[in-house]
């Protein structure tokens with residue numbers, strides 16, 4: 681079981697995420713990925729539109745079958761596990777919220793039994809304040825702008841207690857200043873918690889300022 685900071689000292693010499701000779705095939709395209717990511721590291725994934733970035737995240741999360749190779753998280757093989765049993769938190773490009781539930785309930789649903797403990801909820805509230813969405817918790821998702829929705833979905837995805845965080849263009853609807861704030865918050869949060877993150881981005885600036893590793897597809 682992942683226990684975050686408490687285990688960081690034990691984990692920091694071996695990869696938390698090990699993508700070992702992974703082969704994927706989608707619609708006539710073939711990809712080969714090999715990647716080792718240590719606790720606290722952020723990997724920026726870049727490549728042209730249609731180059732296979734989303735497909736890689738989908739394969740890691742269990743939504744896309746793999747041809748061969750393996751995916752290890754903390755040494756445990758993921759290939760036989762369905763998506764809901766993988767220790768992964770994933771932010772899609774769209775549709776991250778239940779539309780009939782207010783934001784506050786959507787945020788709580790990220791935690792086991794939808795009940796974050798006091799420290800976990802305080803971390804959510806602090807992040808909401810930093811990313812300037814603290815006044816929106818009682819609204820329905822349909823009452824939010826694209827950028828507001830994106831910031832709230834980012835907070836939920838990153839603060840869920842899972843060791844691996846996959847983010848598909850999480851800053852695409854943010855202005856430059858907020859993008860920078862959100863990026864630095866993400867990097868710091870991942871590092872302190874000893875999680876790993878894969879961040880899909882089209883911006884070189886994200887690679888320059890946030891990446892511990894750069895994966896070009």
Ligand SMILES: Nc1ncnc2c1ncn2[C@@H]1O[C@H](COP(=O)(O)OP(=O)(O)OP(=O)(O)O)[C@@H](O)[C@H]1O
Nearest residue numbers: 706707708709727728729730731732733734735736
């Ligand atoms: N279900 C599918 N059936 C057939 N081909 C698909 C399917 N899903 C994706 N593809 C193709 O696989 C390739 C990779 O798609 P993917 O969405 O992974 O790219 P991407 O790098 O994330 O693109 P973008 O930056 O535009 O989001 C594309 O050429 C796409 O058209």
